[in-house]
Amino acid sequence: MLGVSRDAGPDDIKRAYRQAALKYHPDRNKEAGAEERFKEAAEAYEVLADPEKRLRYDRFGHAGLSGIGMHDFSGMAADDIFSVFGDLFADLFGGAHPRHADRGIDIQTLIEIDLNEVLTGVEKTLRFEREDFCERCGGHGAEPGTERRNCPTCAGYGQVEQQTSMGFFATRTIVDCPRCHGRGSLVQKPCRQCAGSGRDRRERVIEVKIPPGVHDGQSIRMRSEGEPSLRGTARGDLRCVIRVRAHPFLQRDGDHLICVLPVSFTHAALGGQVDVPTLTGATPLRIPAGTQHGTVFQLADKGLPNLRSGRRGHQIVQVVVEIPKKLNRAQEELLRQFAATEDKNVLPESRGFFERVKEYLTGQTRGQE
Numbered sequence: 087m088l089g090v091s092r093d094a095g096p097d098d099i100k101r102a103y104r105q106a107a108l109k110y111h112p113d114r115n116k117e118a119g120a121e122e123r124f125k126e127a128a129e130a131y132e133v134l135a136d137p138e139k140r141l142r143y144d145r146f147g148h149a150g151l152s153g154i155g156m157h158d159f160s161g162m163a164a165d166d167i168f169s170v171f172g173d174l175f176a177d178l179f180g181g182a183h184p185r186h187a188d189r190g191i192d193i194q195t196l197i198e199i200d201l202n203e204v205l206t207g208v209e210k211t212l213r214f215e216r217e218d219f220c221e222r223c224g225g226h227g228a229e230p231g232t233e234r235r236n237c238p239t240c241a242g243y244g245q246v247e248q249q250t251s252m253g254f255f256a257t258r259t260i261v262d263c264p265r266c267h268g269r270g271s272l273v274q275k276p277c278r279q280c281a282g283s284g285r286d287r288r289e290r291v292i293e294v295k296i297p298p299g300v301h302d303g304q305s306i307r308m309r310s311e312g313e314p315s316l317r318g319t320a321r322g323d324l325r326c327v328i329r330v331r332a333h334p335f336l337q338r339d340g341d342h343l344i345c346v347l348p349v350s351f352t353h354a355a356l357g358g359q360v361d362v363p364t365l366t367g368a369t370p371l372r373i374p375a376g377t378q379h380g381t382v383f384q385l386a387d388k389g390l391p392n393l394r395s396g397r398r399g400h401q402i403v404q405v406v407v408e409i410p411k412k413l414n415r416a417q418e419e420l421l422r423q424f425a426a427t428e429d430k431n432v433l434p435e436s437r438g439f440f441e442r443v444k445e446y447l448t449g450q451t452r453g454q455e
C-alpha cells in the first residue's frame with residue numbers, strides 16, 4: 087500500500103505515508119476510491135510504525151491485528167485520522183491541532199530550571215503519571231482475543247439524536263451515545279486488567295528539550311503526550327510550564343542580567359579591580375578611581391541568549407557604594423583628618439550643590455522683600 091520495501095526504516099515509512107495521505111486526502115483528491123486509499127494508508131502506517139503491530143501482521147496477517155488497539159479508520163473522518171498521527175502532520179497544521187471532535191485531555195506539568203540552563207538550553211528527563219491506554223488490551227477494553235460489538239443503541243455511530251421539548255418547541259441535538267460513551271461499540275468480555283475501560287494510570291518518562299533563552303512562565307507543548315480522549319482516538323497534549331529558579335546574584339531583565347555590586351567607599355574612591363559573578367564564572371571588572379554610587383557598568387554579551395535570534399544580552403553591573411556603619415577610633419581619626427582636607431577639588435559635586443542652594447535661598451529672601 088505505501089510502496090515501501092520490507093526492510094524500510096521508520097523515516098522511509100513516515101515519508102511514504104505522508105505522501106500517500108496527502109495524495110489521497112479526500113479534500114484534495116475527488117477521484118473515486120481516494121478516501122478508501124487514504125484510510126488504507128492510515129491503517130498500513132499504524133501497523134508499520136509500531137514494531138509490535140508490525141511483527142503480528144508479519145506473522146498472522148490482518149487477523150493478527152484484532153484486539154490490539156488498532157484504530158477503526160473506516161468510520162473516521164479525514165481530519166480525525168490526521169489527529170491520530172498528530173505529530174506527523176504537525177508542520178502542515180502550523181503546530182495547531184487539526185479540527186477534531188474527540189480531543190484528548192491536555193495535561194500540565196512544571197519543569198524547574200536555573201539560569202545556567204537558560205543560557206545553554208537543556209534536555210530534561212520528565213517523569214509523570216497519566217491516564218494511559220491499558221497495556222493488556224491496547225485501549226480496546228476487550229479481553230485480548232475477543233471483539234467489541236457494535237453498540238445497538240447508536241448502531242455503531244457513537245452519537246445519538248436527543249430531542250428536548252419545551253412546550254411547543256422541540257430541539258434536536260447530537261450527543262455522545264450514553265450507552266457506549268461515544269465509542270460506537272461495546273465490550274463483550276471486558277479486559278481483565280482495566281475492567282473494560284481501556285484505561286490505566288501509568289508513569290511515563292520522556293525527554294523534553296528546553297531551548298536556550300526560555301523565559302519563566304513560558305511553556306513547551308509536547309504534542310500527543312496528554313491523556314487519551316473518551317473514544318480513544320486521539321491524545322491531548324502535555325504542556326510543560328517552565329519555572330526559572332532565582333539566582334543568588336543575578337536578576338533577569340529580558341535577555342539582560344542585572345547584578346548589584348557592593349563596593350566599599352574607599353574602594354570606589356581609590357579604584358581597583360573586583361570579581362563580578364557571571365553565569366560562566368567570575369569576570370574581573372576594573373572600577374576606576376572616583377566611581378560614584380549607582381554607576382552602571384556593562385559586561386557585553388554576558389547576558390542570556392535571545393530565544394529567537396540566539397544573540398546574547400549584556401550583564402549590567404550596578405555599583406552600590408557602602409558607607410561603613412561603624413568606625414573604630416583609629417578609622418574615625420583618619421576620616422576626621424581626611425575631612426579637614428576636603429575642599430572644592432576633592433568634592434566638586436557637593437561644593438557646587440551647596441553654592442547653588444545658597445544662591446537659591448538668597449533669591450527667595452529678596453523676592454519676599
Ligand SMILES: [Zn+2]
Nearest residue numbers: 220223277280
Ligand atoms: Zn484493558
Ligand SMILES: [Zn+2]
Nearest residue numbers: 237240263266
Ligand atoms: Zn452507542
